[in-house]
Amino acid sequence: MGQTIVEKILSGHSGRKVHAGDIALCDIDFAFAQDGTAPLVIKAFYEMGGDDVFDSNKIAFVIDHSSPSPNEGVSALHKMMRDFAHEKGIQLFDIGSGVCHQVIPESGRIRPGDLIIGADSHTCTYGALNAMATGVGSTELAAVLYTGKLWFRVPSSCKIILEGNLPKATSAKDVILFLIGKIGADGANYQSIEFTGSLLRNLDMAGRFTIANMVVEAGAKCGFFFCDEITREWLTRYVDGEICSVTPDPDANYERVIEYDLSSLMPQVALPHEVDKVLPVGDVAGLKIDQAFIGTCTNGRLEDLRIAASILKGKKIDKKIRLIVAPASKRVLLSAIEEGILQDLIEAGGCLVTPGCGCCVGTHNGVPADGERVLSTANRNFKGRMGNKNSEIYLASPATVAWSALKGKISDPREFFE
Amino acid sequence: MKLVGKAHRFGDDINTDLIISGKYKFKTLDMEELSKHLLEDLDPDFFKKIKKGDFIVAGKNFGCGSSREQAPLVIKYAHISAVLASSFARIFYRNAINVGLPLVECDTSKIDEGDNLVVDLEGGKVIDQTKQEEIDITPLPSFMIEILSAGGLVGYIKENRGWRI
Numbered sequence: 414m415g416q417t418i419v420e421k422i423l424s425g426h427s428g429r430k431v432h433a434g435d436i437a438l439c440d441i442d443f444a445f446a447q448d449g450t451a452p453l454v455i456k457a458f459y460e461m462g463g464d465d466v467f468d469s470n471k472i473a474f475v476i477d478h479s480s481p482s483p484n485e486g487v488s489a490l491h492k493m494m495r496d497f498a499h500e501k502g503i504q505l506f507d508i509g510s511g512v513c514h515q516v517i518p519e520s521g522r523i524r525p526g527d528l529i530i531g532a533d534s535h536t537c538t539y540g541a542l543n544a545m546a547t548g549v550g551s552t553e554l555a556a557v558l559y560t561g562k563l564w565f566r567v568p569s570s571c572k573i574i575l576e577g578n579l580p581k582a583t584s585a586k587d588v589i590l591f592l593i594g595k596i597g598a599d600g601a602n603y604q605s606i607e608f609t610g611s612l613l614r615n616l617d618m619a620g621r622f623t624i625a626n627m628v629v630e631a632g633a634k635c636g637f638f639f640c641d642e643i644t645r646e647w648l649t650r651y652v653d654g655e656i657c658s659v660t661p662d663p664d665a666n667y668e669r670v671i672e673y674d675l676s677s678l679m680p681q682v683a684l685p686h687e688v689d690k691v692l693p694v695g696d697v698a699g700l701k702i703d704q705a706f707i708g709t710c711t712n713g714r715l716e717d718l719r720i721a722a723s724i725l726k727g728k729k730i731d732k733k734i735r736l737i738v739a740p741a742s743k744r745v746l747l748s749a750i751e752e753g754i755l756q757d758l759i760e761a762g763g764c765l766v767t768p769g770c771g772c773c774v775g776t777h778n779g780v781p782a783d784g785e786r787v788l789s790t791a792n793r794n795f796k797g798r799m800g801n802k803n804s805e806i807y808l809a810s811p812a813t814v815a816w817s818a819l820k821g822k823i824s825d826p827r828e829f830f831e
Numbered sequence: 832m833k834l835v836g837k838a839h840r841f842g843d844d845i846n847t848d849l850i851i852s853g854k855y856k857f858k859t860l861d862m863e864e865l866s867k868h869l870l871e872d873l874d875p876d877f878f879k880k881i882k883k884g885d886f887i888v889a890g891k892n893f894g895c896g897s898s899r900e901q902a903p904l905v906i907k908y909a910h911i912s913a914v915l916a917s918s919f920a921r922i923f924y925r926n927a928i929n930v931g932l933p934l935v936e937c938d939t940s941k942i943d944e945g946d947n948l949v950v951d952l953e954g955g956k957v958i959d960q961t962k963q964e965e966i967d968i969t970p971l972p973s974f975m976i977e978i979l980s981a982g983g984l985v986g987y988i989k990e991n992r993g994w995r996i
């Protein structure tokens with residue numbers, strides 16, 4: 414029987430041919446944790462009898478969630494991470510480096526066909542690079558640091574075929590919001606998604622990362638893009654040596670095949686408090702906002718800041734609202750400075766915060782007040798996500814957020830592009 | 832292993848931010864303290880209502896959202912003996928087993944708030960004593976039961992000095 418991408422990668426890492434439903438014990442190529450999860454990793458590592466890590470070159474810690482530290486509790490946890498990283502000789506991406514899911518691919522740690530484990534649910538982002546990457550909890554990550562291995566139940570696969578050309582003013586974020594709206598927050602629960610179709614031929618790596626980043630919002634374990642010229646071109650900037658690729662067999666078995674032609678896709682918005690409550694922007698246009706946020710591992714890349722700047726350049730955001738901008742990494746920040754993007758965003762009224770998670774997860778950098786409404790480029794709008802359960806979070810693309818920031822209310826970015 | 836307690840009823844898609852808000856979890860590793868905030872955005876008094884051994888009973892996709900292990904941990908520290916749901920989110924499912932919190936996948940649609948339940952993990956059934964009904968449960972793979980019996984993955988790895996699959 415033929416194999417899907419995930420079946421091939423898990424077979425390769427477990428030393429036997431596996432199919433969906435099998436349990437496989439696999440060797441891990443790279444593992445990491447961030448400051449929300451690493452402290453528990455360290456605790457569990459010692460409790461389970463850990464001493465040396467299995468391979469210090471295959472592990473990293475990233476301080477991005479509350480970075481720099483907003484209070485003494487967090488400072489103690491950050492110190493714990495720094496001490497452990499130093500003692501075990503593992504790489505530490507300290508404050509200001511950026512969000513783990515941008516920093517790690519940029520550090521050249523991800524290659525097609527790799528098996529990556531992260532103590533963060535959006536680890537699935539690296540599927541954009543044709544790698545199997547998935548999030549686990551702290552204790553499992555500790556077991557990986559100790560043994561270099563982890564068990565997997567081989568997931569069944571869902572093939573999503575995307576056809577057509579994206580209309581102006583829409584982007585990868587609209588694609589993935591639309592898909593999640595269609596299949597639901599558990600529409601791909603336990604599954605591996607393979608993306609294919611003509612639409613992807615013109616989709617840059619930033620867009621692929623955005624889509625892969627959010628597959629977990631449909632419950633998926635991982636999501637894959639194929640390794641093509643666009644992937645190779647991106648990778649050669651960060652990794653040396655030959656780049657392989659993993660493709661499914663022609664007779665591979667899919668539990669579900671979904672096909673969409675997105676030639677007339679409209680900009681999409683996810684409504685509070687569920688990521689799958691998705692409507693075309695026109696249906697919610699006019700709703701006043703208090704805070705706009707451009708950043709996160711979903712949409713804090715250079716391409717995202719660039720489109721926002723192209724909309725905001727030479728203009729001023731609405732007086733009643735604030736705009737927070739968090740570049741996804743130091744590299745993104747530096748490029749944005751060099752291109753003048755940052756100047757445009759700040760002159761338009763944007764407030765720049767440290768590369769990292771920004772206000773995405775409610776730890777610092779822009780917690781909304783009671784009754785306030787936030788329009789964000791992030792991936793989650795759960796109640797209380799940004800630190801206040803009495804606020805509302807709407808999710809949209811960088812173009813929609815930037816255009817809405819100008820207007821002070823949720824607005825259709827097609828008005829700008831026309 | 833037979834567990835006995837009352838049902839506390841919740842709906843579908845209960846996510847990890849609802850279980851324990853990020854604003855607490857980044858501050859401390861003190862699970863006793865965190866557990867007081869369990870599900871407080873849905874029910875501010877929930878922690879006070881729990882009697883040792885009680886169950887959380889929910890609909891589909893329980894535990895969706897982040898990979899924070901604090902979510903199953905705070906449930907365990909709040910003295911909930913198991914979570915029953917019609918389905919669980921993937922990472923939460925793994926995390927719960929790894930921290931030694933039993934999960935029961937079964938049809939929860941007929942269980943109401945306050946029902947007296949007996950959960951028989953080995954026997955593969957839930958008995959709703961209030962309704963006098965029996966519900967079949969989806970059995971766990973054997974190595975997961977081994978992890979649960981070791982009190983979680985820490986105990987399992989310590990005992991076996993690695994994996995035994």
Ligand code: SF4
Nearest residue numbers: 512709710770773774
């Ligand atoms: S940016 Fe938000 S979603 Fe991404 S890793 Fe940080 S907290 Fe998680």
